[in-house]
Amino acid sequence: MDTKLELLLGGIVLMALIAEIIWSSLKQKNVFNLNESLGNFAIFIGNNIMKPISLGWKYLVFGWVEQFQFFTIPTNVFTIVLTFFVAEFGFYWYHRLSHETPILWTMHHTHHSGMQMNLSTAVRLNWLGAFVSPLFYLPFVLLGFSAEVLIICISLGLFFQYFLHTETIGKLGVFEGKIFNTPSAHRVHHGSNEIYIDKNYGGTLIIFDRIFGTYQPETEKVNYGVTTGFFSNNPIKLNFLPIYLYIKGNWRREKQRNNEQNH
Incomplete structure (x- = not known):
């Protein structure tokens, strides 16, 4: 991605975060926890340090x-739009399997263990996840979709998702649950309420949740985090402890959901 564009997008991200902090202060909303936010930023820094390697890995595979x-699918307006939908379809299933498959959940757990919902939560992404997620899009490359266009679509989708991690925006009326994902729908996704678990996997779009029966509107106050409650603010533990417990045989996704195990 062009350096100037990256700086522009980075500036937008930072301004949005500052605006959210000001909003939460003026409205006296308890959406930030200092230690958790520091943990989120530490994870963000780690991901950026590894970004050249993870991006290189993506282009390599x-x-x-x-x-x-x-086949070789030509690049034009129609195929770019098609690639966007393909990328969204791939993200839906990668995201869904990251919840339903124990080994993948050990990495995605990092993102969901946050007890608050704010824009800093968006960058709470496992350091190893960036090396695993590209593998789920390889079938589309094999079918003939441009790898470069696919990577751009994935990146833009992640940029859009950043703004879903907030309480500053309420429900969007007639736009809720129709085509695009919304902050309300994504708050549901981060909820540990029984009714909210394993719902709303979509990235930019919510249509695949509609198609595959995983859509759930926000109907009650969201309790954020995993069902076992507070996990850690230590970025090393957040990234690697679940994986370590899985290798040791002391990690079961069912236990995480049913409060039978608390680490």
Whole structure:
């Protein structure tokens, strides 16, 4: 991505965070916890340090698969739009499997263990996740979709999702649950309420949740975090302790959901 564009997007992200902090202060909303936010930023810094490696990995695996493509889909307005929907479809299933598959949940757990919902939560992403997620898009590259366009669509989708992690925006009326994902729908996704668990996996779009029966509107106050409650603010533990427990055989996703295990 162009450096100037990256700086522009980074500036937008920062201004949005500052605006949210001001809003929460003026409205006396308890949406920030200092220690948790510091943990989020530490994770964010780690991801940015590894970004050249993770981005290089993404281009490496996509480029390698491109040589085995069944077809070569030309790049034009129609195929770019199609690639966007394909990227959203891939994200939905990667995201869903990250909840339903124990080994993937050990990494996605990092993102969901936050007890607050604010824009800093958006960057609370496991350091290893960036090396795993590209693998779920390889079938689309194999089918003939441009790896470069696919990567851009994925990146723009992640940028959009940043703004979903907030309480500053309420329900959007007739726009809720129709085509696009919303902050309300994503608050549900981060809820540990029984009715909210494993719902609203969409990235930019909510249509695949509608199609596959995983959509849930926000109907009650959201309790954020995992069902076992507070996990840690230590970025090392947040990234690696669940994986370590899984390897040791002391990690079960069911226990995380049913409060049978608390680490």
